[in-house]
Each structure stands twice: as C-alpha cells, then as structure tokens.
Amino acid sequence: MDVEAVEPGEEETVRRQEEARTSHWWFSKRGPKFLSPIFRLMDPALQRVKPYIKKGQVVVDLGCGWGYDAFELSDLVGPEGKVYAVDLGKNAIQSIQKKIDRSGRRNIEACASSASELGFIKDRSIDFVFANGLLCAMKYYRPLAVDEIKRILKLSGKAYLTGGGPPFGYLDQAEWENIMQGFNVERGGSYKENWAVVSLTQ
Numbered sequence: 001m002d003v004e005a006v007e008p009g010e011e012e013t014v015r016r017q018e019e020a021r022t023s024h025w026w027f028s029k030r031g032p033k034f035l036s037p038i039f040r041l042m043d044p045a046l047q048r049v050k051p052y053i054k055k056g057q058v059v060v061d062l063g064c065g066w067g068y069d070a071f072e073l074s075d076l077v078g079p080e081g082k083v084y085a086v087d088l089g090k091n092a093i094q095s096i097q098k099k100i101d102r103s104g105r106r107n108i109e110a111c112a113s114s115a116s117e118l119g120f121i122k123d124r125s126i127d128f129v130f131a132n133g134l135l136c137a138m139k140y141y142r143p144l145a146v147d148e149i150k151r152i153l154k155l156s157g158k159a160y161l162t163g164g165g166p167p168f169g170y171l172d173q174a175e176w177e178n179i180m181q182g183f184n185v186e187r188g189g190s191y192k193e194n195w196a197v198v199s200l201t202q
C-alpha cells in the first residue's frame with residue numbers, strides 16, 4: 001500500500017500542507033463553493049444513500065466540503081437525529097457554521113478535523129458515514145481514516161465510500177480492494193464502479 005509516511009512531529013506541517021492543497025480547485029480537492037451545487041446535480045451519491053438514512057439517525061459527512069450534502073442529510077435524519085459535518089478545510093467549516101447559525105439548525109455540528117482523528121466521536125455511535133470523495137482526496141493517513149470509520153460505526157451501521165486513483169486521486173486499485181476486503185460490501189465495491197456501501201464484518 002503506497003501511503004506516504006509522516007515523521008513524528010511533522011503532523012502539523014502536513015496538516016497545513018493538506019489544508020493549502022485542498023483550498024484550490026482540482027479533481028481530488030474541494031472545488032469552488034459556487035460550483036458545488038452544480039457538481040452535486042451530476043453526482044448520484046446522495047441518491048444512492050438516501051434509502052439507508054432514517055429519521056433519528058446519527059450520520060457523519062466525512063470530507064463534507066462546503067456542506068451541501070450535510071444539510072440534506074440533516075433534513076433526512078430530522079431534528080431528533082444529528083449530522084457531523086467534518087472537513088479538514090477550516091474555510092469550508094467556517095462557511096458551514098455560518099449557514100448553521102443563520103438557519104438555526106440544531107442537528108448539524110461542523111467540525112474542522114482530519115478524517116484520521118475523530119476522537120470527538122464516540123466508538124460505535126454512528127449509523128451512517130457518508131465519505132463521498134474523501135479517501136481519494138487524502139494524501140496521508142488513509143488507513144487511519146478507514147480505522148476511524150470502523151471505530152465510530154455502530155455494529156449495524158453502514159458507510160458510503162468512494163475511490164479514485166492516479167492521476168487525480170490517491171487511492172489506487174490495490175488499496176481500494178484492500179479497503180473493500182476489510183468490510184462487508186453491500187452495494188457496488190469494484191474499482192471500476194469506484195463507490196461502495198459497506199458495513200462492518202462481525
């Protein structure tokens with residue numbers, strides 16, 4: 001698995017590099033905010049996961065970008081549910097927080113954090129992890145992010161994962177297939193499809 005190592009003590013530098021990298025437009029990064037609603041129209045991800053999301057559930061939008069999906073997920077789980085909108089990009093999270101404040105919604109929590117460090121989410125507390133475009137956009141720590149997804153999911157929980165290999169994404173076929181082997185694949189799952197709904201192996 002081709003995962004670049006980060007030296008101890010270099011984590012903050014890497015975080016800043018990742019943050020800078022993800023603030024510019026490119027396939028594997030977050031696009032400009034004004035284009036997000038247009039790209040969402042072409043992305044079937046939310047339609048694929050809608051049947052799995054129920055009122056009252058706790059959902060994580062991991063690598064949420066500008067948060068458009070997080071707000072839609074918050075409608076789906078309703079006021080008795082909760083959505084964590086998590087992204088490494090502090091500007092995106094600030095923008096989501098402003099939108100939360102304006103809308104008065106109480107069921108979204110915007111969190112500036114790496115997907116590889118979700119210590120603010122308890123073990124086995126999440127019904128659904130929506131990680132659309134995340135792993136392919138992570139230059140570092142992808143295995144840690146996968147471990148965190150496994151840690152926070154309830155035993156009955158599910159996750160939506162997407163791939164994307166070179167030259168645009170970081171997740172090559174071997175790594176994608178290795179990740180799939182660590183889950184039960186419920187839908188999708190091939191490298192060609194590049195997306196999967198997965199659950200924990202018991």
Ligand SMILES: C[S@@+](CC[C@H](N)C(=O)[O-])C[C@H]1O[C@@H](n2cnc3c(N)ncnc32)[C@H](O)[C@@H]1O
Pocket residue numbers: 018022027028029030031062063064065066069086087088089092113114115116131132133134137138139
């Ligand atoms: C291709 S965008 C996808 C955004 C959104 N999920 C969507 O579907 O439109 C990838 C997102 O992952 C975020 N990201 C990259 N590395 C991350 C990390 N280590 N932890 C959390 N988010 C990360 C980027 O900031 C960016 O917003």
